[in-house]
Amino acid sequence: MSTSPTAAVPSPDARVLVEPAGRRLTRSTAVMLVGALSIVGVFAIFQTALALWVLWTNDPLKSIGGLIPLVSFVLILRVWRSLGWEMRGSWWGLAILAATIALVHLRDRAILELILSPSWTLFLPPHSLVAIAYAAGVVLLFGGPRLVRATLFPLVLMGFVNPVPTFFTLHVDLPLQHASSLIARAFAHALGQQLTSDQLRLMFTPDFGMFIAPGCNGIRGAVTMGFLALIAGYLYRFRLRVHILVVAGAVLLGYVFNLVRLCVLVLYYIVALHIQWLQSRAEMGDYLIGACLFFLATALLFTLIRRFSPGHDLRVPALATTPESTAGVAPGLLAPGSFLPRWIALALLVLLGSITYARAIVQDWKTSRIASDPKALGLFPQHVGHYKLQREWNEYMLNGPLVYYWADYAPDGSVAPEKNAVVSVGISPVLGAHDTLLCHSARGEDWLWHGDLLLPTARDVTSFSLLFFNNGATQYLEATTVCTGTTCGQYSNGLKHFGFVYSRPDTRNLLSQSPTRPIPVLLRTATPDTALAPDTARAALTASLRDFLSEADLPAFTRSYRQP
Secondary structure (H helix, E strand, O other): OOOOOOOOOOOHHHHHHHOOOOOOOEHHHHHHHHHHHHHHHHHHHHHHHHHHHHHHHHOHHHHHHHHHHHHHHHHHHHHHHHOOOOOOOOOHHHHHHHHHHHHHHHHHHOOEEEEEEOOEEEEOOOHHHHHHHHHHHHHHHHOOHHHHHHOHHHHHHHHHHOOOOHHHHHHHHHHHHHHHHHHHHHHHHHOOOOEOOOOOEEEEEOOEEEEOOOOOOOHHHHHHHHHHHHHHHHHOOOOHHHHHHHHHHHHHHHHHHHHHHHHHHHHHHHHHOOOHHHHOOHHHHHHHHHHHHHHHHHHHHHHHHHHHOOOOOOOOOOOOOOHHHHHHOOOOOEOOOOHHHHHHHHHHHHHHHHHHHHHHHHHHHHOOHHHHOOOOOOOOOOEEOOEEEEEEEEEEOOOOOEEEEEEEEEEOOOOOHHHOOOEEEEEOOOOOOOOHHHHHHHOOOOOOEEEEEEEEOOOOEEEEEEEEEEOOOOEEEEEEEEEEOOEEEOOOOOOOOOEEEEOOOOHHHOOOOOOOOEEEEEEEEEEOOOOOOHHHHHHHHHHHHHHHHOOOOHHHHHHHHOOO
């Protein structure tokens, strides 16, 4: 047997190093092109990106979700570099991206909803799933299956673009915040301070007090602590059991320090009774107390991380590398020949998926004052038969975008007394195909009656979904339909606890914002007589609605919000 050393067979990646660069792309340039196209490609799922942007910028509790894509992107690049920018991509990644973009466009033009309970509804596909699928598709297309396996954590982390799901709020956050507020109020009692009659406020003087209730927003600190622990556990390679315990402990630590903050605030207010200067600075004092406590909690968390890290210090362990991966980051290493076709294919897919959104943006830019002034009112006719426009207003999401343009129409004196009710008309150019039945169900609003009804309009007979409510102040009837071009009609699902709702989109409009895109129309009429028997009230309100619709051309209401 020979004892001479056997020469190692170089890997394909290593052999590329000796090839002349010529005009071919280097790996580093290819990675930059992938990153740039991945960012631009988000425009192909623009509605999901826009919904997440609104979520992050209008809900302080969920604003941390805006950092998740950036962190995931950096972690993926970190792993990819350790693999020598390996490019053994699979065309299955393009299939995943195409399916994701298609589903997002389908959701924009149809109802795809899974209702699990009156307070839990999933709009399919969820934004979190879209984020995961988009990132995984890009990684698989250019990096290959090995890179997907190596970046499972950053890919799953993309699912936290909505960082606080409803389930967590209902079953974890609210119980813990309720316990914190009870303890803080008991602490105030122990110090001799009395609550107001609603048991929620501490009034130290007639105009100086604090509000202690489960709504106190301690969850932001807890969520931030949880994500710090989650990402640190990945970087420091914690064992699974340790990782889970550290994350759970970090979240609980955030709630404990929120409780401490409330108790310290009680002490602050008591001290401020004797120092007038502090009373006008209570809000800033709250911020400073919270910041100091958060810094202390973070220091405790990193002490725990140091305890469980492999080197018992805070230096992040380097990823394991091989000679091939080390060679892979050399400046002269060329990208494989299959890279350019994959990149061009993704660019074409992004271009195809962006057509509809680009047309919508151009149309919005061309349209009337409504596009430039979010506070401008809708475009409603002054008269609908013998009904006259009485007033207009807009309905917005909480600190967010406009949802409905509204107008009230009041009848003149020629209407019979039993039909003499104001009819409100709401137009929503932004919602698309929309089932208001599920919206009410998801918000936990219970109706007394629901049914579908055909009502004659000035143009033709139109189907409506009707809901009847009694909220204690008024009894009101809602009728919803969706107008597509010159026709209107509505489908709704009567399932209140579990079910799947699907409406068929117009396949001709999947790649365009055509004049036939669906625009919801909501009509509402009410009576202040809450003592009236529900059946009697519903019959009277239905008669008023029928009288109004008999002279209303509903497609004309939506014409101003469509392309010319």
